[in-house]
Amino acid sequence: MKSLTLRGWVTLVVLVALALLPVFVSMTGREFFLVLATRLVILAIAAVSLNLILGYGRMISFGHAAYLGIGAYAVGIPVYYEIYNGFIHIGIAVVVSAAFAFLTGLVCLRTRGVNFIMITMAFSMMVFFAFVSIEEYGGDDGLVIEVRSEFGQWVNLENDTVLYYVCFVSLLGILYLIRRIVHSRFGMVIQGARGNEARMQSLGFDTFRYRLVCYVIAGALCGYAGALLGNFTSFISPEMMDWTRSGELIFMVVLGGTSSLFGPVLGAGLFILLEEILSGFWLYWQLIFGIFLILVVLFAKGGIDSWLGRRPER
């Protein structure tokens, strides 16, 4: 077996800790940690999916939280109509997210830079206001999800530990999926277009279409994370897809390291831990948090991942 680098060790330790966390919780009875870890893992999935477009494709979407909302409503609305089948929930979450990504991507991906950031944000705010205005599903008060998704008798999400493991295994699966995508021919084209789009076109790649497919994959994966989030919080409100939520996802990716496979997981982890610790100290913890984020952006180009011995970019 190859000897592990520092970042290899960190990855391994984090994954093992996450895998064993429920054991620790059941021994100590501190349920709180399970709640925290479930949230961490779900947001890690969202951050990893965002990294696919932001890190590998340099498509800086400021509207990624919309997919979390779509995914969560894909659980909430069917449950409201007493449809409890989890496969239907996940199916709706993924398909609607992909469709939303496709339709908005057709427009967004014709723009670059700040325009892209603004237009992705605008589309996510459209979804935000759409759900605020639908009284049937609670408007801006949100919607309580009475029952969690049902997946037959083997997987009972009402059990918090089972839900946690479903999220954790999902994270592992999606990390593996992204790893394959990034190294595939498709991933090469996406990264090539990040580096030099004009050249990629002159080689014969229709970069717009490749980008669009990438955008749809990222949206669908985040929609999946949203379905998990809906199950976890048992509540969904438009606030979940506010643009500040999208900003938090960007922070997680930048904090962990863009275009690094595991970076966003570390970023999501640190983000949630800091948020938890700092908010216990001081009412205005966001101030400290903001300063910290600025320092990271200024002095740690490449995020946590670059501290672990990896050159920034690629």
Added chain:
Amino acid sequence: MDESVILGIKDLYKSFGGVAATNGLTLDVLEREVHAVIGPNGAGKTTLVSQLTGVVLPDAGQVVFRGRDITRMPAYRRPHLGMARSFQITSIIHDMTVLENVVLAVQAKAGHSYRFWESAIIDDQLTEPAMRALTQVGLETEAMQVAGPLSHGEHRQLELAMVLATDPELVLLDEPTAGMGREDSTRMVSMLESLKGSRTIILVEHDMDAVFALADRITVMVEGRAIATGTPDVIRADRLVREAYLGEDINTAIKSARET
């Protein structure tokens, strides 16, 4: 004669804000020839390249490649017909390795890239042609290095390798020796010489040594038009060409072209 025309340019017009960069250009490029395009600065050479590659669309006129009208075809579709280009200012993907750059070029030719699972960089179908192209330009030992930090000369070699890797019928070389020292430039010329006869090459070049060493035919452009086309000997002797170059003899012309 006509069937051996691989690229036909007819009455091409393109103006930018009232200034005609291409002004009724007509030009035939024959199969497997090295066709050099020269002319003073501002003659419209770069605009011509942009129109042939589809980066800029002409206002009027026609571009026909192997009997097919490609005047308005999007840039990304042209390589699939067998056209490839190099850029005047090196255009590579800086944060990828040399090999990855060339693999992308091979990939472009190898059908669609909507393949999400198998790793591209360990796929022999991609890496073998890529390594062949790198060997051809003498860059094989740098294959695993990140492209960005390499020297200018190496960037130009990589640029050429990416063109060769797509195995094109028609190669558009936009100043392949731009910014090169004498030594690198000589190497590039001998490399291009080895390609002669195997494919059609359109060579836009300032370096007259390179042009006269390589070209089968030369077209001289002035003010967006072709004022003369012929073999190097004919061009050397052409009175119009001399006049175009400030009314001086060709040696002065060569000198002035080098300085730009």
